[in-house]
Amino acid sequence: MTYGFFQKFKVPEGSAFFQYIATLTGCLGVISGAMHFGWPSPSLPLLLSKNSTISVTTQDGSWLASMPCIGAASGSLLTAYMVDKIGRKTCMLMTAPAYLLAWLMVAFAGTIWELYAARFISGWADGLVFTAFPMYLGEIASYDIRGLLGSSIQLSMITGMLIINIIGSYMSIMDTALISAALPPIFFATFWFMPDSPYYLVMKGKIDEATKSLQFLRQTKDVSNELGRVFDAVKDEREQTGKISDLFTISSNRKATIIVFGLRAIQQFSGTTIITFYAQSIFHEASGDMSPTTATLIYFTLQLVCALASSFLVDKVGRKPLLIISIIGSGVALSLEGTYFFLSNNTTLDVSSLKVVPLVALLGYVVIFNLGMGVIPVLFLGEMFPTGVKAFALCLADIWFGIIVTLVSKFFQIMQDDFGISVPFFAFAGCCGLGLIFIVALVPETKGKTLEDIQMELKGVKKDNAENNTTAA
Structure with a gap:
């Protein structure tokens, strides 16, 4: 149970504090994806300029902008089959190395094809994030704050695009990529300590872990009623x-x-x-x-x-x-x-x-x-x-x-x-x-x-x- 050391933090009974923490750390992955997605806005003008060390045409630029959408399709298809096998959390964690690799490829790219590859990899990771994270949030959130937590995805997208526009407007492509590369490891290191979805744990027969996950997220010991509803829901869906x-x-x-x-x-x-x-x-x-x-x-x-x-x-x-x-x-x-x-x-x-x-x-x-x-x-x-x-x-x-x-x-x-x-x-x-x-x-x-x-x-x-x-x- 990777989140055990958080138990030393004293929060009020029934507090949603750790639901917010799980959401915040997960959103770092979404922000990483959004920064990749918004990267062409400040960077394409530099690539298209006469001073660019990489020969890029306007047609190349349009492909660079759209390449994450192509990569996202493959990532989504993979996640559709993996998310119930290895878990929502693990699928999310898989994106950190991909985003980091993509930023390093952008920073040291010498050809347009290396940029294409980097953009495809970031899109592949986007496919994982935007399939696994909405599931994760919907399944860990209490009903009264599920809207707030769920809306954090779009909020994180806007935040990421704002950040990359700020950094990219004042720095070189290499420096922008290297600075941005710091975020995926931070996401991995923080989200690692969050619990997986109680729904997923029940699906895998890990009832004790599901109980501990709910107790951690709800900050209450008695989660029998909610666990029973989760168990019944998963049982009904297995019959389909x-x-x-x-x-x-x-x-x-x-x-x-x-x-x-x-x-x-x-x-x-x-x-x-x-x-x-x-x-x-x-x-x-x-x-x-x-x-x-x-x-x-x-x-x-x-x-x-x-x-x-x-x-x-x-x-x-x-x-x-x-x-x-x-x-x-x-x-x-x-x-x-x-x-x-x-x-x-x-x-x-x-x-x-x-x-x-x-x-x-x-x-x-x-x-x-x-x-x-x-x-x-x-x-x-x-x-x-x-x-x-x-x-x-x-x-x-x-x-x-x-x-x-x-x-x-x-x-x-x-x-x-x-x-x-x-x-x-x-x-x-x-x-x-x-x-x-x-x-x-x-x-x-x-x-x-x-x-x-x-x-x-x-x-x-x-x-x-x-x-x-x-x-x-």
């Missing part, structure tokens, strides 16, 4: 076949798949990735003397603050209200953005007095989107699926995310080239309208519900509200 086809043939799993995959598609077709790509140009249009570096730092800092606010609101206000508010506000902001660009590029109207509009719309979009749509779809990854098929579901969700991002990027490029930049913004606003209908009609409220309660609701089984006030993993 546990195949990838169960996601589509079993009604409750099919509902969860539609909800999670639908929200991820709506999230991307609401324009978040494209807004990120064009943040610098929009900032520049509103304020010509603002440097790209300053614009990027403002953008990611604002994202971070709003995502942090959402992580505290999600267990108080609820998932569904935040999603509804977020999708409506995003639609309004995108409509304003599209209207400005349409008047500026397609009419003879003088819009010089309105140049602040794209900036206000952008800032408004960042705030309102990250209060709900930016965080909650990722949170649902760890909440909506039963243990028996969760690995398959998260694997497919990661691959689905890469496909959707690619489709949205291509859609934006075609629409902008053929019809002007205003058209995709209007299209994204229209997708927000469709997303609102989807959320109101299909998305359930999971606030204050145990993982078992959520599964019962998906199966159409009614349960007394009073029973929702029990503790759950």
Whole structure:
């Protein structure tokens, strides 16, 4: 039991302190992945410059940016089959050597192919992280803070991209990579001492270890009721076949798949990735003397603050209200953005007095989107699926995310080239309208519900509200 020495720290009975510690240390792995993912933003301009020691074309740059998505698919597929065999924690720990190797390869790369390989390796590790960690958080968290802990994934992604933009904007590619290489060993050294998921331990028949894990995470000796629920849930799920086809043939799993995959598609077709790509140009249009570096730092800092606010609101206000508010506000902001660009590029109207509009719309979009749509779809990854098929579901969700991002990027490029930049913004606003209908009609409220309660609701089984006030993993 690697976390035994933590017992010397005295915390109040029933405290969630060690749940927060487990989340914080695990998030270091997510931050490592996010730093790799965001690395092209400050580094590609240096690689494309005349002073670069590596010959890189703009086409090479696009492949460097997308290579982690290719690697993530292989990592997700591996994790889908390994996470129930070696555990969520072990899958997470496997990413540290991969992230470290990738940074060292970036630091000392002499050819574009070495950079490709480094980006692929980091993407492979991303596949492990974004399949194993949502499972881990959903299974260790008490029902009353599961939203806060689950939303830490998106928060960590934004944090990592902000950090790499800060470091990369002021240092060389080698120095940036070497500094970033310090984080994976720190993640490994700290997360090593955290317990594995009680669900996984029960699945492997390690009941004593599962008991100790729950006692450590809940800081209480009597965990018999919760352990019994975990045991019953795992037993019920073992009676199912546990195949990838169960996601589509079993009604409750099919509902969860539609909800999670639908929200991820709506999230991307609401324009978040494209807004990120064009943040610098929009900032520049509103304020010509603002440097790209300053614009990027403002953008990611604002994202971070709003995502942090959402992580505290999600267990108080609820998932569904935040999603509804977020999708409506995003639609309004995108409509304003599209209207400005349409008047500026397609009419003879003088819009010089309105140049602040794209900036206000952008800032408004960042705030309102990250209060709900930016965080909650990722949170649902760890909440909506039963243990028996969760690995398959998260694997497919990661691959689905890469496909959707690619489709949205291509859609934006075609629409902008053929019809002007205003058209995709209007299209994204229209997708927000469709997303609102989807959320109101299909998305359930999971606030204050145990993982078992959520599964019962998906199966159409009614349960007394009073029973929702029990503790759950």
